[in-house]
Amino acid sequence: MGIYAIRLPDIGEGVAEAELTEWHVKPGDVVREDDVLAAVMTDKAAIEVPSSVSGTVVDLGGEIGDMIAVGAVLIRLEVEGEGNETAAATASKPAEAPKVEEAAAAPQKPEPKPAARPAAKPAPAPSVARAKGTRPLASPSVRARAREEGIDLRHVPGSGPAGRISHADLDGFIASGGIQQGGVTRGRNTGIEEIRVVGMRRRIAEKMALSKSHIPHITIIEEVDVTSLEELRGALNKKYKDSRPKLTVLPFLMRAIVEAVREQPDLNARYDDEAGVIQRYGGVHIGIATQTPAGLNVPVIHHAEAGSLWDNAAEVSALAEAARDGSISREALAGGTITITSLGPLGAIATTPIINYPEVAIVGVNKMAVRPVWDGQQFQPRKMMNLSCSFDHRVIDGWDAAVFVQKLKTLLETPAMLFVEG
Template sequence: MGLYTITLPDVGEGIAEAELTEWQVAVGDEVAEDDVLGTVMTDKAAVEVPSTVAGKVVWLCGEPGDVIAIGDKFIQIEVEGDGNDTAAPAPAKAPEPKAAEPEETGTADADADQPAPRATGAETPATAKTPAAEPHRAGTTVRREPLAKGEKPLASPAVRRRAQDAGIDLRLVGGSGPAGRILHEDLDAYVEHGPVTGRGGARLPATGTREVKVVGMRRKIAEKMALSWSRIPHITIVEEIDVTALEELRAKLNAAHGAERGKLTVLPFVMRAIVNAVAAQPEMNARYDDDAGVIHQSDAVHIGIAAQTPAGLTVPVARHVEAASLWENAAELARLAEAARTGKATREELSGSTITITSLGPLGALATTPIINHPEVAIVGINKMTTRPMWDGEAFRPRKMMNISCSFDHRVIDGWDAAVFVQKLKTLLETPALMFVEE
């Protein structure tokens, strides 16, 4: 038997380190070639790291949330043959001498509150603990409610294979590992005590709390929002827009061309309106380097589209919107949204925007106060559309109304200029034909 070391591969040009966000395996698991070992994140792009060999996991480099340098040891696997790690494992660090302590009272679980140590590079395959051998830690919260349909339970490949062989639905198994991860002892408990629901499908009462470490996408979002809010003095303008004519045009275009070109949503029209508006006010289509005190105005319009994904909020970027048609922008939006939802968006697709659109769709409120996507200087928020009676000078008539909420960096955008920009968007969206007229 030999020891095979897999290092963290190059996950992008110019990337020196990545954050470990999730392990798909645990010490003691058997893995096959091409099995996913774990996931790392750089900027906002998540990358799965596959195994290049088959064998038994004996060492992991760290915990989710740790930052690992490219080329550093990522995982060690015991394989048939000699492996690739010829260096002898580092000797185990001798424990520091303890000060004299009072005589123990004989309590068997005196250290139960302490987390079980992770296997390190100093451990040999013979001494590395498997998940099945780890004791259940005191204070650990067990997930007691079944997962929703389609929700993927967290478990190692070995646990999944064992559950599959036993015909056990992992969604019904309570997980006592980090973030509700299902361990071997959880399967043992399931076999002995049954699923996490009571008799007749009644749910058991929820107990306890758990700590959720902020890692990966959620940490990136937290850092980005904190940076934007701490550095940028926001000014937000909310305007009411009559989109009845826009909706009539959209319906006609979809009826005439939707079958062969795809359906248009409101967003491609908003993108076209932004292109027209920033042509007159290029200071809105810019990025502010506040450290250098320089504003970079862009001729190209690269619009970020805030998109909600299972991992959190991402902002994929539609590039050169100024050179694209409505349907080209609609197709690009669909492609970027799918890439973001599946975690396949590249670093290039998640960076470089010059202005951003954020929308909650039908869940949106009457108004929002969007936070600027630093280092941009403006963001356009789309709120939900409703039909309301509006006075036209003669009578109240039903009109489709929608509010937009636009935030600006008040260090470089004055209130008057912000109001002019919002009124330009209002005019274009209320009279959509103007979007297609050359001035």
């Protein structure tokens, strides 16, 4: 028998390390070649690491949330034959290379002392039966404290003369979890759960913090009448229901963005703030913020300007599904130049979306609702939807941001203009 060390493989694209986000095995497990051992995450995507040999797990190379360098030992297996490490080297590993914090702490670690016993609280005497409606005996200070704690003194057993309730009786009652509110016993939940922020959630946190700390946001919220757009969308879906993908609002909004940035190319851009360079793009690469079980992903529809409504609708659907089931490629998550974010039917009246750094603009779609709109003579029921658009104020002035939003509003309220060439 021998020891075989499996190292974190070269993931490519200049990646030097990856975060360990999930173990699929534990010491003692028997694995076969090609079984998935662990999942790691880079800045681009989550990657599963398979086993290159069959054997029994003897040692894991890190804990969830650790950063593992490319080439570092990820896991050790006991295998038939010689393996690629000596058993002696493996056995001495913990002594030779302990974690820095453990090595520093080990010589100074004191012997554990027995925990001091808390002072015993006086046990309340058996409850004195009180006639229904009888007012419990207690001092004003005890009553005041009971009110603050939400305790009904009628349910607290008193240890004093004639069942008088003392502060010690309150202490014992609270310690037993028997707080009474409205006649229903409610115990205090004092538990605290610590959840380590790892994987996709940590990437999202870092990206959001980077965006808010670097980008001075300006947000414009505009009301859009989408009654005509919804009528057109419904008619197209009915006509092509058996031959083409179903259209949502997104492909129409994507077409509107393509038209709007043609007149304002600074909005279809990325800002390299370290180099002080704005990179304008000819192609419109629209990211679609997508909620997945692992967290927020932003798959990108590349060259949205070249696709039809149905082309873009099909690609949005395919990328969203791939993002949710974890099969999306790293290329599909990179290269966006402007982003759309939407909470769908859960959306609010208005939002303040955070820009997908280093882009300079993001378009937020809020929920649609029928609202009364004054047409000059009377109120009419219209389908209304608010757009919430945020901009990088270092690159986009308020006037230009407003012009962009008004262009989107005009195109969505008059959807025939989306199909006019020129």
